[in-house]
Structure formats: C-alpha cells, structure tokens
Amino acid sequence: MRYAETGFNLEVDLTKGNIERVATDPRLTALHLGGLGTNARLFWDRVPPEVEPFSPDNLLVFGAGLLAGTPAPGSNRTIVSSISPQTRLFAYSMMGGFWGPELKYAGYDKVVVRGRSPKLVYLWIHDDQVEIRDAEHYRGLGTLETAELIRQELGDRHVQVASIGLAGESRVFFASIEQGKSSASRQGMGAVMGSKNLKAIAVRGSKDINIAKPTEYIELCNQALAYIKARDGHPIPGVMPILAGLGSPQEMKVHDEKWHTENFVWGNARTRRKGFWTDEVHKEWTNTLETMRTRLLSCHNCPMKCGASIAVDTRICSYMMKCFSKLTYTMGAMSNLDFGLRIAQKATEHGLDAFSAPQTMAFAIELYEAKILTDEDMPDFPATGDERFYYLLDKIVHREGIGDILADGTYWAGQRIGKGAEAYAHNCIKKHEQLPLKLGMLNPIYFLMYSTGEKINITQIEGNFPQEPFATREEREAFVADWPHIPDERFKQWYVEWEQRGEHSIPNYPPVDATCEIVHWQEKMHYVDDCTGICAGLGSFPLKPPFHMHNLPRLISAGAGLDLDEAGLDQITKRNRTLVRALNNRLGLRRKDDKPPEDHWRKRFPELEKKLLDGYYKFKGWNEDGVPTAETLRELGLGFVAEEFAARGILTADGSPSAKEAAIEGAAQ
Amino acid sequence: MNAVKTKKIKTIKIDVDKCNGCRACEVICSAMHAEPRYSSNNPARSRVRVIRDPLADIYIPVYAGEYTAAECTGRDRYVIDGKVYDECAFCRASCPSRGFFKEPDSGLPLKCDMCESDPTLKEPMCVQWCLTDALTYEEREEPVDDAIEPEDVDVGLEALANKYGWQQVVDSMSRLAKKD
Incomplete structure (x- = not known):
C-alpha cells in the first residue's frame, strides 16, 4: 500500500485523445518526495531543452504535494510545472485551494498533460472515470464563469475546477490558471494550458488517502493546530502586522496599508509616494474593503484565512482574492483601492497574473508618455490611469494591436518595440516581472535570493530569517530566546549581532559564509513545502512557523511511510534543489542570469556581489558558472545528470566549464 | 418528588457567518471514523459536509442525521438576507437526492455519532479542528416528560x-x- 500519495499518475495525451492511469515508482518518492521534486524529475527525463514552450511536446504537469489531502493543516498545494514561455526556463507555479486534495481523493498524484487537442476541450476526472470533453462552448469565457458552467454541465456542485480564461487561450505569457480562491499565476502556466487547447480540468474524488502511522501523524497535526492557535494570540512584536502572524501576508484582513503604499513603488515600479497614507485615504480604503469584502476564506484544511470573497456591485461574491494582488493594480495604475478590486475581478476572470499584468500595463503607459508608443500604436488611448488600464487589459487578453506585443510581458515587449523601450522593462529577473520594490542599500541575503532563486519570485524564496535586524540588541535577544526553528545555534548569533547601522550592518553583514547558510536554510524550507504541498504560510514563509526542519521529518515519515531523519530530508531537498538548477542549466541558465533587477538597490557593490555569488555556488557544490559539478551530482544520486552534462558539453570530465561553453561565453562578450 | 427529569443534549452550534469553508471538519471526521482510527481520510465518508457555493457566498456545515428511503416530494428554496438556499442545505438526511452521507463503497447511510468513544473526547473532533469557531460544542439539559400515558x-x-x-x-x- 502507498501512504499519503496515491501511487498513480494520470497521463493524458491531448493529440491522440489517450488517457492512461500509470503506477509510479515508489523509489522516486524516496528520492524526490513528490510535488516539485517528482515534477522536476519528470521534466528531466522527458522534456529535452530543444522543446519549445508551446510545442505539443512540452508537458504541463499538475502535481499535488506528497502530503496534500492528508490531515496535516495547510497541506493542499498543487505544483504546476512546465517550460515557461516568458523565462523559457523550468517553471513551477503553485496553487492552494481545493483542487490538489480532490485530485488525490480521485486517486491520482499528478495529471501529466502532453500534446495538443485539435479543438478546445476540458478534462473531467471522477475517480476511475476520466473523460476528455468538448469545451468549444466555453471559448472566451471567464475562469470562474467556466468553472460554474462546468459544475452545471456535470450536475455536481462540488466539483473542483482549474481553468483558464481568455488570456490563457490567447497565450498571454503571464496568463494564470485559476481555481476559485487560488491560482497558479506566475510564469505563464495558463498560456501553456491554452497552447494545448485545454480549457479546464474538473475533478471529483471519493477515495481514501492512507496514513502510515496514524496515531503519530494525528498527534503531530494536533500539535501544529495547538501551536497555530497559540501563535494567533501572540504576534511577533516589533514586526509589521502582515508579517507578525502566520499564513501568507494577511492583506485581506488589514486596513493599514501605510507600509506598502509608502515603501513599495507605484506605476511602472518607479514612484515612491512618501506621505501618501493620510487619514483620508485610510478612511476611504477601509470603507472600500469593508464594503466589498464579504467573507474571509481558507484553502483546504487550513485554519488561516488568507483569502476573501470580494463583491463588485453585488452584496454576495464576484470573485476571490488573496495577498498582495489587493494592491498591484491600484499601485500600477496610480489609483485607489476601489479601482484595484474592480479591475482585479475582470483580470481574474480573464486569468492573469496580478504581478506581471499591472506592471506590463504601467510599462505601456510609461512608453506612451515617453512617446515611444504613440496614438498610432494605441488608437483612442484614454486620458486617465483607470481607463487606460481597462483599455490595455482588453487589448492584452485579446492580443489585439499593441496588446499582442504587451502580452509577452515587459521584457519581450521591450525587445519587440525597440526605440529604447528595452530600458523600461527594468523590474525583471530572468525576463519575469517582480514585486514593485526599490531600495537603497544592498542586502546580501536578498541579493542572493533574488539572484539565484529558481522560482524567480522573492516572496516564495524568503522566509524564516527576519528581513532586517530589530533596532536594539535586547529586542534581538528576546527574539532568538524562543527560536527552535533554526538549523543550529549559529543562526541566533548571526541575528543578535546584526545591526541596523555600523560595522555589523548591510551590505557587509551578515558575512558571506553566514549569508550563504541563511539563504540555504530559507530556500531549503521552501523546497520541502513545494514537495509536501504544505503551504509556505505554515512553513517556509512566516517567522516562527508551526512546521520546521525539526518536526517535518517525523511528519513526512509518519504520513508517507518513509524513514526520514533531518539528515535524510536535508539530502532530498539538496537533490531536488540541484535537479531544478540542472534543468535550468540544461535550458541555458548560467551565472550571467543570476542577478537582481539592475535598479533594485541604489547602492551596489560589484566586488561584494561577486564574493557572494562565488560563496553561494561553492556552498552549493556548483562551479563558478553556476552549474552543479559532477562530484556534487554524483553525491546526490544524480549521476545521470552529470553524464548528460558531459554529453552536452555543459561540464567537462573534471567539472569545469567546457571549452565549448567558454567559447560561447567568449563570443557573447 | 417534584424534581424535573432531564436528559443531556449534545449540541454543535454552527455559526455559518464564521465558516471559512476550509473543510477541516470533513477531513478529521473521516479520519476519526476510519478503521483503524486516523489510518485514512476521505471527505466522501465524512459525517459532516460543508455545503459550499463560493460565488453565492454560501458555506454551511451540515451533519449526517437519519436515513430516509425517499426524497422529499417538493424541495423549497429559502431566501435569507438576499441569498438563496436550497432546502437541502439545512437537511441532515442521508437521502437519495444527494451523494452525501453514504459510504462510497457500499452506499450504506452514515450518521454523526458526536465522536462517542472510549475514553470520551472533550469535544467532537470537528469542533476541536475548527479554529475559526464556526463549530462550537455545548451540552444542555432538556426536561424529559416521562409520565406514562x-x-x-x-x-x-x-x-x-x-x-x-x-x-x-x-x-x-x-x-x-x-x-x-
């Protein structure tokens, strides 16, 4: 018997219309756990780097986490993987909600989609009965609209639906896959789904998920719940409210947006508005949220309430939202919260990433104001920010006129428009739009996470180590006094000695070796979550979470019937992190790509940055070009990667960059 | 002689305004009733189901009650505070009109037993796992009329x-x- 996982994947070939239920190899679970880990392995084995993102040969994999659907609180994540049309790298975009657990109840760990259907279809998974059904009658419809109509068509209110909107059908590079209150938004997974002519996947399941050691597992779950409850009454003092508690930032709950509106940047990630948050704005925005937010919501089996029902021109519910998407449209358009919540409803129906979409629209407005884009490019372009956003939203999702160019995101649009437009795409990492944040002094921890994070999204890399030191040593000592989450005692010392000013402050503190370890720890936690399907909001993201490296090995072992200790889990996360890196190396990723947006910090330190990257690569067992060495790969049981690297000339036998690589590098310079 | 006889009524109070729709109650209920206990979970076996209709903002945890062989002749709709509820949204019956409250393998009806077990739990598990307090537990005494007619x-x-x-x-x- 398989525990926590079902032991079966659903393989769907849309070109042939073929569906197979395939037993998976339990040894792969022991090597990679599930979710991201086994997704990455599938891509390594089956998607060579020559495959184009929109080719039928690209896979689109929906992988439920290893523990998804078990009683562990917050274990509900689905990791959606493909080759991204925007970054052209291996992408793993994730969603919470209810879809992943339902898939497990239906008896599958993953849905592996390949090929391209000749016409628009949706997949209906109901336990052992799986059908490819016509979806032409849903063409152009919204994500939530489609989900609702599919439920009606199937005559079952409780089907979980993951769907794309017009943006996905139009292959907008930042199209999302929406699932009610959650979405896989980043890196254009919706566009890949659209390229396969797959409108939606509807799931309903009624099978058991088994637990290997039931009593121990429930005991650990009960402990986590008790901790969550206790932590609810004890927010971390001295930290801004959205980071003081658990869960993802509690944007749906809080009214005080002084910190975001005055520290993050508006428009095309440019304008800082000091003094914006007046009493008047506070009052207006509070009223907006109180009027439009009708209920706080959770994902499957999670007590946190990170999401909310939002009602636009109705008293009930128009769509659901969470986290920072609350402000991205508002700030991109230089508008107010009412506008932000209204346009987000349309954008959610179209199925768009709420980071990239508003930034691309603000980018277009900037280009228009700089006269790089003209009235010829944008006929009848309105005068106000709000109307301009609606105008651009419509053009982008239809890929009409200028929208066809903007639909590729700021980086590619800048390249296609030319005339200096490239420089306006200034807030990308690896061609992907980032949080609108511009700071003064380089922070070494964040420098490494921004530069090397394979998820290309800071909020999903950062986490358990505080973002900055408290002002006084007493406060820092109080913080570390109760901090069992850390790998070892050195982390306490690094934090206590971290100062806001002086010798022990950024950019030179923490020192390079400590910075590498701090980054490694935070990254490791995310890799565990992305494999188990436990939400980062209860693990890798907040300060002092219920799940950490000292209790997760027991939880995973008791749930999945593995025999893991901390060292074992550590080895698996290293293996998975290295495999994801190797996938991207095979797709061309090298040191030159590992960098933050040029203007992210005003003060940059090229020498220090070089030391940091060198130190990090060395710590990870990679060569100086950011490629894992053959030795590292073999140590992690990834000898097959080393062999392919050698065959492809990515590594020479001694692990150094090959002559071929050096020649390419030389030519580029 | 005049003391009124009473019986203990176990009550789960359901505050639908507080429900965040997470279905933890379904998960833990089905795990609690698995054999051996907690060895599996499956909301389809749960004796509590959350009637969910997110776009209508309807979230109602409803408990499995008596089995009934036939569905109602008519089914009414209630409009409460602008929201339209099907009558079944409040009904505990294991009934042919819906898939809830039946063992998925055998089709046999399920019924909430308030997690009666030995040793006795302080509260049913669904209540313990509902941190939002949409489900709370209380015991109240109700007078019993035991006069023999x-x-x-x-x-x-x-x-x-x-x-x-x-x-x-x-x-x-x-x-x-x-x-x-």
Missing part, C-alpha cells in the same frame, strides 16, 4: 388480545407478575 398501555394490550385472546393475555400477566 395510560392509553399507550391500553393500545399494546389490546393488540395482544386481538391476536391471542383476552384469556391468554390475563394468564400470561398473572404468571409474569408472580415472578416479581
């Missing part, structure tokens, strides 16, 4: 007499009375 006895005796005749009933009664 003479007519009830008459009806029973008459039925016996109709079957066996009065003589037989009287003989049996006197024989049984001697045993006491």
Whole structure:
C-alpha cells in the first residue's frame, strides 16, 4: 500500500485523445518526495531543452504535494510545472485551494498533460472515470464563469475546477490558471494550458488517502493546530502586522496599508509616494474593503484565512482574492483601492497574473508618455490611469494591436518595440516581472535570493530569517530566546549581532559564509513545502512557523511511510534543489542570469556581489558558472545528470566549464 | 418528588457567518471514523459536509442525521438576507437526492455519532479542528416528560388480545407478575 500519495499518475495525451492511469515508482518518492521534486524529475527525463514552450511536446504537469489531502493543516498545494514561455526556463507555479486534495481523493498524484487537442476541450476526472470533453462552448469565457458552467454541465456542485480564461487561450505569457480562491499565476502556466487547447480540468474524488502511522501523524497535526492557535494570540512584536502572524501576508484582513503604499513603488515600479497614507485615504480604503469584502476564506484544511470573497456591485461574491494582488493594480495604475478590486475581478476572470499584468500595463503607459508608443500604436488611448488600464487589459487578453506585443510581458515587449523601450522593462529577473520594490542599500541575503532563486519570485524564496535586524540588541535577544526553528545555534548569533547601522550592518553583514547558510536554510524550507504541498504560510514563509526542519521529518515519515531523519530530508531537498538548477542549466541558465533587477538597490557593490555569488555556488557544490559539478551530482544520486552534462558539453570530465561553453561565453562578450 | 427529569443534549452550534469553508471538519471526521482510527481520510465518508457555493457566498456545515428511503416530494428554496438556499442545505438526511452521507463503497447511510468513544473526547473532533469557531460544542439539559400515558398501555394490550385472546393475555400477566 502507498501512504499519503496515491501511487498513480494520470497521463493524458491531448493529440491522440489517450488517457492512461500509470503506477509510479515508489523509489522516486524516496528520492524526490513528490510535488516539485517528482515534477522536476519528470521534466528531466522527458522534456529535452530543444522543446519549445508551446510545442505539443512540452508537458504541463499538475502535481499535488506528497502530503496534500492528508490531515496535516495547510497541506493542499498543487505544483504546476512546465517550460515557461516568458523565462523559457523550468517553471513551477503553485496553487492552494481545493483542487490538489480532490485530485488525490480521485486517486491520482499528478495529471501529466502532453500534446495538443485539435479543438478546445476540458478534462473531467471522477475517480476511475476520466473523460476528455468538448469545451468549444466555453471559448472566451471567464475562469470562474467556466468553472460554474462546468459544475452545471456535470450536475455536481462540488466539483473542483482549474481553468483558464481568455488570456490563457490567447497565450498571454503571464496568463494564470485559476481555481476559485487560488491560482497558479506566475510564469505563464495558463498560456501553456491554452497552447494545448485545454480549457479546464474538473475533478471529483471519493477515495481514501492512507496514513502510515496514524496515531503519530494525528498527534503531530494536533500539535501544529495547538501551536497555530497559540501563535494567533501572540504576534511577533516589533514586526509589521502582515508579517507578525502566520499564513501568507494577511492583506485581506488589514486596513493599514501605510507600509506598502509608502515603501513599495507605484506605476511602472518607479514612484515612491512618501506621505501618501493620510487619514483620508485610510478612511476611504477601509470603507472600500469593508464594503466589498464579504467573507474571509481558507484553502483546504487550513485554519488561516488568507483569502476573501470580494463583491463588485453585488452584496454576495464576484470573485476571490488573496495577498498582495489587493494592491498591484491600484499601485500600477496610480489609483485607489476601489479601482484595484474592480479591475482585479475582470483580470481574474480573464486569468492573469496580478504581478506581471499591472506592471506590463504601467510599462505601456510609461512608453506612451515617453512617446515611444504613440496614438498610432494605441488608437483612442484614454486620458486617465483607470481607463487606460481597462483599455490595455482588453487589448492584452485579446492580443489585439499593441496588446499582442504587451502580452509577452515587459521584457519581450521591450525587445519587440525597440526605440529604447528595452530600458523600461527594468523590474525583471530572468525576463519575469517582480514585486514593485526599490531600495537603497544592498542586502546580501536578498541579493542572493533574488539572484539565484529558481522560482524567480522573492516572496516564495524568503522566509524564516527576519528581513532586517530589530533596532536594539535586547529586542534581538528576546527574539532568538524562543527560536527552535533554526538549523543550529549559529543562526541566533548571526541575528543578535546584526545591526541596523555600523560595522555589523548591510551590505557587509551578515558575512558571506553566514549569508550563504541563511539563504540555504530559507530556500531549503521552501523546497520541502513545494514537495509536501504544505503551504509556505505554515512553513517556509512566516517567522516562527508551526512546521520546521525539526518536526517535518517525523511528519513526512509518519504520513508517507518513509524513514526520514533531518539528515535524510536535508539530502532530498539538496537533490531536488540541484535537479531544478540542472534543468535550468540544461535550458541555458548560467551565472550571467543570476542577478537582481539592475535598479533594485541604489547602492551596489560589484566586488561584494561577486564574493557572494562565488560563496553561494561553492556552498552549493556548483562551479563558478553556476552549474552543479559532477562530484556534487554524483553525491546526490544524480549521476545521470552529470553524464548528460558531459554529453552536452555543459561540464567537462573534471567539472569545469567546457571549452565549448567558454567559447560561447567568449563570443557573447 | 417534584424534581424535573432531564436528559443531556449534545449540541454543535454552527455559526455559518464564521465558516471559512476550509473543510477541516470533513477531513478529521473521516479520519476519526476510519478503521483503524486516523489510518485514512476521505471527505466522501465524512459525517459532516460543508455545503459550499463560493460565488453565492454560501458555506454551511451540515451533519449526517437519519436515513430516509425517499426524497422529499417538493424541495423549497429559502431566501435569507438576499441569498438563496436550497432546502437541502439545512437537511441532515442521508437521502437519495444527494451523494452525501453514504459510504462510497457500499452506499450504506452514515450518521454523526458526536465522536462517542472510549475514553470520551472533550469535544467532537470537528469542533476541536475548527479554529475559526464556526463549530462550537455545548451540552444542555432538556426536561424529559416521562409520565406514562395510560392509553399507550391500553393500545399494546389490546393488540395482544386481538391476536391471542383476552384469556391468554390475563394468564400470561398473572404468571409474569408472580415472578416479581
């Protein structure tokens, strides 16, 4: 018997219309756990780097986490993987909600989609009965609209639906896959789904998920719940409210947006508005949220309430939202919260990433104001920010006129428009739009996470180590006094000695070796979550979470019937992190790509940055070009990667960059 | 003599305004009733289901009650505070009109047992796992009317007499009375 996982994947070939239920190899679970880990392995084995993102040969994999659907609180994540049309790298975009657990109840760990259907279809998974059904009658419809109509068509209110909107059908590079209150938004997974002519996947399941050691597992779950409850009454003092508690930032709950509106940047990630948050704005925005937010919501089996029902021109519910998407449209358009919540409803129906979409629209407005884009490019372009956003939203999702160019995101649009437009795409990492944040002094921890994070999204890399030191040593000592989450005692010392000013402050503190370890720890936690399907909001993201490296090995072992200790889990996360890196190396990723947006910090330190990257690569067992060495790969049981690297000339036998690589590098310079 | 007899009523109070729709109650209920306990979970086996309709903002945890062989002849709709609820949204029956509250393998009806177990739990597991307090537990005493209505006895005796005749009933009664 398989525990926590079902032991079966659903393989769907849309070109042939073929569906197979395939037993998976339990040894792969022991090597990679599930979710991201086994997704990455599938891509390594089956998607060579020559495959184009929109080719039928690209896979689109929906992988439920290893523990998804078990009683562990917050274990509900689905990791959606493909080759991204925007970054052209291996992408793993994730969603919470209810879809992943339902898939497990239906008896599958993953849905592996390949090929391209000749016409628009949706997949209906109901336990052992799986059908490819016509979806032409849903063409152009919204994500939530489609989900609702599919439920009606199937005559079952409780089907979980993951769907794309017009943006996905139009292959907008930042199209999302929406699932009610959650979405896989980043890196254009919706566009890949659209390229396969797959409108939606509807799931309903009624099978058991088994637990290997039931009593121990429930005991650990009960402990986590008790901790969550206790932590609810004890927010971390001295930290801004959205980071003081658990869960993802509690944007749906809080009214005080002084910190975001005055520290993050508006428009095309440019304008800082000091003094914006007046009493008047506070009052207006509070009223907006109180009027439009009708209920706080959770994902499957999670007590946190990170999401909310939002009602636009109705008293009930128009769509659901969470986290920072609350402000991205508002700030991109230089508008107010009412506008932000209204346009987000349309954008959610179209199925768009709420980071990239508003930034691309603000980018277009900037280009228009700089006269790089003209009235010829944008006929009848309105005068106000709000109307301009609606105008651009419509053009982008239809890929009409200028929208066809903007639909590729700021980086590619800048390249296609030319005339200096490239420089306006200034807030990308690896061609992907980032949080609108511009700071003064380089922070070494964040420098490494921004530069090397394979998820290309800071909020999903950062986490358990505080973002900055408290002002006084007493406060820092109080913080570390109760901090069992850390790998070892050195982390306490690094934090206590971290100062806001002086010798022990950024950019030179923490020192390079400590910075590498701090980054490694935070990254490791995310890799565990992305494999188990436990939400980062209860693990890798907040300060002092219920799940950490000292209790997760027991939880995973008791749930999945593995025999893991901390060292074992550590080895698996290293293996998975290295495999994801190797996938991207095979797709061309090298040191030159590992960098933050040029203007992210005003003060940059090229020498220090070089030391940091060198130190990090060395710590990870990679060569100086950011490629894992053959030795590292073999140590992690990834000898097959080393062999392919050698065959492809990515590594020479001694692990150094090959002559071929050096020649390419030389030519580029 | 005058003390009113009471019985204990176990009550789960359901505050639908507080429900965040997470279905933890379904997960833990099905795990609690698995054999061996907690060895599996499956909301389809749960004795509590959250009637969810997110776009209508409807979230109602409803508990499995009695089995009924036939569905209602008519099914009404309630409009409460602008929201339209199907009558089934409040109904506990394991009934042919819906898939809830039936074992998925056998189709046998399920019924909430308030997690009665040995040793006794302080609260049913669904309540313990509902950190949002949409589900809370209380026990209250309700007076019991245990006066015996003479007519009830008459009806029973008459039925016996109709079957066996009065003589037989009287003989049996006197024989049984001697045993006491």
